[in-house]
Amino acid sequence: MFTDRYRSIPAGTGAQRGLSLVEIMVGMLIAMIGVVIIFQMLATSEERKRTVSSGSDTQVSGIVGMTTLERDIREAGYGFSSAAFDNAATPVMGCTVNAYDSARPAAIRAYTFTLTPIQIVQGASGASDTIIVLRGNGSTFPAAHVFTESSDTTKKTRGRAGLAPRDYALIARNSPTVDCMIVEITEVNDDYGNCTACVDGVSIQHKQGSYSFPVYLPDGTTPVQTRIARYNNPAPPIAFTNGFIFNLGNGARRNIWQVTANNRLQVTNDLLYLDVNPADGTNDAVEVTEGVVNMQAEYGIDANNNGQIETTEWTTTNPATAAAWANVLAVRVAILLRSGQYERTTVTTAIPTWSGSATSPLTVTNLDGTASGTTPADPTMNWRNYRYRVYESVIPLRNILWGSNIRP
Template sequence: MSIERNLRRAGRVAQAGLSLVELMVGVLIGMIGIVVIFQMLATSEERKRTATAGSDVQVTGAIALTSLERDVREGGYGFSSAAYDTGITPVMGCTVNAYDSARPTAAFTYRLTPVQIVQGAGAASDTIIVLRGSGNHFPASYVFTESTDTSKKTRGRAGISPRDYLLVGRSNPTLQCMTVEITDVSNADALTIAHDQGSYNYTIYLPDGSTSPGTRIARHNNAAPPVTFTSGFLFNLGTDPRRNIWTVNAGKLQVTNDLMYQDTDGDGTNDPVEVADNVVSLQAQYGHDANNNGRVEAGEWTTTDPVTDAQWANVLAVRVGILMRSGQFERSAVTTTVPSWTGGQFVITNLDDSASGTTPTDPADNWRNYRYRVYETVIPLRNILWGAQIRP
């Protein structure tokens, strides 16, 4: 009996709790496990943010390129034959005298070209200007043989309606262009069209096939036109022509319609429409068919504006490149060289606008700590290619 009791006592002593050293080892192992888990979680989250930011850039880049490409493809619609119309010279490339009573300065001018590229200075992005009409009818030009400051007599006015925005051009005796807004086509001769000042009536065509009367102020007719015509050509740009100005401002790709001034915020400037963000640079080149063989060859891409109307007629395509930046800051330098496109290397700066060769104090301003994606394409000017087939 005493022996059994002693064995039980010995067993109880052997089953005593963990020592302090064992507890500390267990805590250390647990802490190491927690550190590893959180490190894996942080790495996973960082990669997730990088992938998400890359996906955002891919979507916005595709939207930016597609929107710009669709607009440029329409360049020249409504006046594509201006490069080929007979006379002494075509009217493509002329300075257009325009008017918009809604602008701070109503009278303004622009160049008659389907696309114009304004080269940015230094690291600045280029500006791409696209001019196109919106008419629903065959875009051949009209010939007018008589003219006053408020009317034109054509050889036939079919397809011209009130509210249409017409480009008036002549090449003889001097190259002159002007825009007018049509206010009336009811003259009994079936040839004369009017572009008076003040209000006028027009017909609204509803989706169900019915019509409704409308009234409008002729905001595009100058009471004192700077150009006087006796004869020439008319190009119908429809009721909603656009001279879209594509720019990059504060990392955003924006477009503004220069022909329809609108200042809803009262800042004294034409309101832009934001198309995409995280845009670093927009670059463009003309595809100029210098040897007139009907195609743009490797050495015929240039940033120089054409000078003559014949040179403008030989601009058959535009090449554009868009540089996009991810919004995700990376702790290490993930981009070591300045991105390039077919037209050359982009010129970029740090996020604090310092030169790319410098290292900012704040790593978040260093351009190298961000990922980039380049989008580029060649856009044919199809309306110019077709223009030779629709001469008056």
């Protein structure tokens, strides 16, 4: 006896099992569309992530660069700020400073620069400006010392308070049209038998060769150290009779701020020559930040003496006299940064601007260094495929402002 379980099923009448070819193709199509959408979302997400990350890096670079530069400029003129005023005894701002550094290559050991708290060297054809900041770091009140007698190695002052061995001293006469000189103080007493002239209690020495000085340590001990005078010219170019001594401390700096060809903001201390690689024969610079493509700066000169800087009183022209320097109340600086992320579409259609664009416009270049041009439709202008940020600041020259009340 047979049951239904063993009954044969006629051909063509059985139930269909599995998916048809059409259904499989439709499923594959839907899956492929889903994969494409997912990958597009991932690509868009990664692109946005890179853009945001690059923008964050640019912001950090801009803040670091501007903060460091601003801090340096605020100290400009420290130690010689009274030299800017033409109504008292020391109108020497603008004199040509004769300096010497035995650590430099022989051909440039003796060099000169202009005595100014800050100097803006305009870049050619819109290129980045160079900003030069001169400042001391003396720990005493920054008034000038009067000296009444002089030799090639000594100066007799009315009082030498605050002057110490190793300090930079700016020696000047009472005229900005006469050269001045930087020396290294080697003795203010005759504690080590090196300066018999110093026993008078008012003379200082700035000789060649070695000298000794005490070092005051936290534990209360004062060991004596010896060093070779580095900044005293063996053939002084100026013979002084009387004048003024400005104490710049033992860590004076003449910082030269520049933007390099590879978009680095760097600073070089011109008063402290340091060449780790003597083969290149250049003073080593310190890189402060990256991504900077342009830097512009202007003086704020209170020409009408109303205590304010008017819109028309911002200028790129260097003050020509000591009296003009007394009216420089501030500088304004802008740095332009470019992100490192290349965007496939145009994201910048115009060159960024800043408050001083009327007289000192910012400029950008393409990645190969060619000019940016002004035609956004030009496909070769790849500067348009990057994002930019402008950081600017108005920085008061507080030492010049205070210098009017400092007298020898």
